[in-house]
Amino acid sequence: MVKRQVPKPSEIFELMQFRKPSLDFRANRLSRAQSIPDLRAIAKRRTPAAAFDYTDGSADREISLARARKAFEDVELHPGVLTDVSDLDTTTTILGGPSALPFGIAPIGFTRLMQTEGEIAGAGAAAAAGIPFSLSTLGTTSIEDVRATAPDGRLWYQLYVMKDRDISYGLVDRAAAAGFDTLLFTVDTPIAGNRMRDARNGFSIPPQLTAKTILDAIPRPWWWWDFLTTPKLEFASLTTTGGTVGQLLDSAMDPSIDFDDLAEIRRMWPGKLAIKGVQNVEDARKLVDLGVDAIILSNHGGRQLDTAPVPFHLLPDVRKAVGGDVDIIIDTGIMHGADIVAAIAMGASFTLVGRAYLYGLMAGGREGVDRAIEILSSEVRRTMKLLQVGSVEELEPRHVTQLRSLVPIEHGVQKPV
Template sequence: MKRQLPDVKELAPLLQFGLPRLDRVAARLDSAADIWDLRRIAKRVTPTAPFDYVDGGALDEYTLRKNRQVFADVELLPRILHGVDAPNTSTTIAGQHTALPFGIAPTGYTRMMHSEGETGGVRAATKAGIPFSLSTMGTRSIEEVAQAAPGSTRWFQLYLWKDRERSLDLLQRAQASGYETLLVTVDTPITGQRLRDHRNGLSIPPKLTLKTILDASYRPGWWFNFLTTEPPKYASLSNTSQSLAEMTRTMFDPTLDLDDLKWIREQWKGSLFVKGVLTADDASRARSIGADGLVVSNHGGRQLDRAPDSLTALAEVRAEVGEDMELVLDSGIMSGTDVVAALCAGADFVLIGRAYLYGLMAGGQRGVEKAIDLIRAEIRTSMGLMGSRTVSDLGPHLARGLPTVPGLPADIAGKRLTPGAGA
C-alpha cells in the first residue's frame, strides 16, 4: 500500500473546530436527536424529586413499562411508489384545526420542572399550532395561561371538587378565558401509590431540607430559577403547599359518579371529553351523558398499576363507540412513530405528557419547542415512508401487531376501515 503525506490544502477545509457556545441550553438542545436524549438532559439538570414525578409511575410501574412495550411491538408498513413529497400532518379535533395530530397533555406541578412552566408550554404549543391543556393542578392560573398566549388553542382539565361551587367557578373562569374544550379526568377518585414521590417527599412548593438542597446544589440553573422566581403553587386553586395526596384527600371527590358527570355536561357549553376511559362499559356510560369525545388513558401508568395499556384499551373502546365519536389516546407516547401507530390503531388525536415535560426540564420553552420539532419530524418521515399523504390515510392496513379485541376482527377495532383517498 502506497503511503503519502496528507495534502494540507485538501485537509484544511475539513478542520472545522467550532468555538464553545456560551448559550449552553441551546447547545444541549441542539445535541438531542430524540425525546430520550431530552430525557437524559432533563435528568442531569433537574433535581431528583421533580424529575421522578415526571418519570415515575404507580407501585411497581408495571403499567408504565407496558405502555412503552406495546408501542414497541407495533410494526409500521412501508409502501413504495406512492409519490408522497410533503405529508400533510394537519387534522381537526374537537371542532378545531390543529397543525399536528397531537397536543400537550394537562400536567400538574409544572413549574417545579422548570420555572417557565405552563407559560413555556402554551407558547411553544401556539407556535406549533397545536392545543395546550391546562391542569386543575397547574402552577399558572387559568387567566395567566390565557394571557401568556392569546392566540392559543386552550383546553382545560377538571378534577371535580367536593365543593361543587368551586368546581363551577373553575368552569366559568375557563369559559370566560377562552378555553374551548374541557377534559374531565375521572380516573383519580384517590391518588395512585407513587412510591418515588413518597420516597422523595415531594410537595409544592418543595420542602427545603438538607437532602433537597444538596440534590439541587449541582444543578445551578434550576436552583437559580427557583430562588429568583415566585414559589410554585396550585395557581388556579389557592396558595396551598399540600402534597398531591393530601390535596386529593381533602378537596377531590372520591364519590364522583355518572350524575356528577351529567352536571358538568350541563354547565359546560363547549366540547367535553371524558379522560381516563379504558373499557367498553365506561366508554358507553360516558357517551350516555353527552360527552363529545373520550381520552383513552391510564394516567401515564400513575394510578392503578396493572391497568390496561392505553393502546390495547383503544381497540375495545373504538369497537364500542364506533367511528363517529372522537377518541384521543394518552399515555406512553415518546416519538412520532408512536403517534403514527396510535393513529393507525384508531385514535383521532394524541396527547403528549412526559415527552413535553422532558423538553421543558431540558430547556424551558425552547426545550418544549425542540420536543415538538422532534416528534413532528418523526411523523413526517414515517408518513412519507408509509406512502401516506394525510393523517386520514393512516389506518390498521398500515400496521402489524396492533392490539385487538378478543373475538373481534382487527379491521373492525380500527377507526379507519379502508385506506384514505390518498392511499
C-alpha cells in the same frame, strides 16, 4: 495496487470544518438532543430528584407505565411503495378545531415545579407549533395568564371535580370566559395513586429544604436559583398549597362523583366536552350514548391504578364499539413520533403527550419544549413518509400490527358431573 499521493494542504483544510464556538449553553445542549430519551437524560442531570421523579415515576411498581411503553415498542409498521409523499400533510381536525400535528400537550399539575417557566413555556410552544395545550386544575399558572401567553392558541382545560363543587364550577366558568374551547373532565382520580417515588423523596408542594434536598441541590444550583428568585410556587386556582402530593389530591378529589356530576358539567360548559380516564369498552360506549364529544383512553400515565389496561391495546376495540363519529384521544407511554402514527392508524383521532413535553421543559425551559415538539414532529413526518402515507387521514389499521406479549388467559369453567 491503490495509487497513493501526498495530500495537498488545501485539500486537508477543506475537510476541516470547525463550528463557531457558542456561549449559548442552553441551545448547545438542546441541539445535541436527538430524541425524547436524550431530553430525559438532560432533564435528569439538571433537576432535583424529587421534581424529576414526580414527572418520571408512576404508581406502585410502575407496571402500567412499563406496559404502555412496551405496547408501542411491540408494533410492526407496514409501509407501501411507489407512493408520492413529497407533499406531506400532518394537519388534522380534533374536537371541532385544527391542529398542525396529530398530537397536543397533556394536562400536568405542578408544572412550575419541574422548571420555573412551567405552563407559560408549554402554552407558548404549543401555540407556536399550532397544536392544543391543556391546563390542569392543579396548574401553577392561572387560566387567565395562560390565555394571555397564547392569545390565539387552542387551549383546553382539564377539570377535577372536587369535594367543594363551587370551586370546580367556578373554574369551569373561568375557563369558558377565557376562551378555552374544550373541557377535559378527568374521571379516574377518586383518590391519589400510590406514588412511591414521591413518598421516598419526601416530595411536597412547595418543596421543603431538608438535608437530603440540600445535598441534592449542590450540583443543580440553577434550579434552586430559579425556584428562589421567581414567584412563589403554588396552585394558581386553588387555595390549598401545602402537603405531599397524595395528601393534596386526597383532600381535593371527591370519590363520590358520578354521572349526575357529568350532566351538571355538560349543562354548564358551552364548548366541547371530553372525558379523560376511560379504561374499558362499556364505559366508552355509555359515554358516547350520553353525547360527549370525545373520550380519552388513559390510565393517567400509570399514576393511578397500577396494572390498569394499556390504552393502546384498548384502542381498536373501543373504536369498533363507538363507531367513527366520536373523537377518541389516547395518551400514556408515547415517547416517539412513530407511537403517535401507530395510534392514529389504529383508530385514534388524536394523541396527547405529557412526560415527553416535561422532559423538554426540564432540559431547557421554553426552548426545551420547542425542541421536544420539534423532535416528535420530525419523527411523525419521517415515519409517515417511510410508510408512504401522504396525510394523517390516510393512516389505517392495515399500516400497523400490534404484537401483544400480554395475552389474557381464557379460564374454562368446569361443570359439575
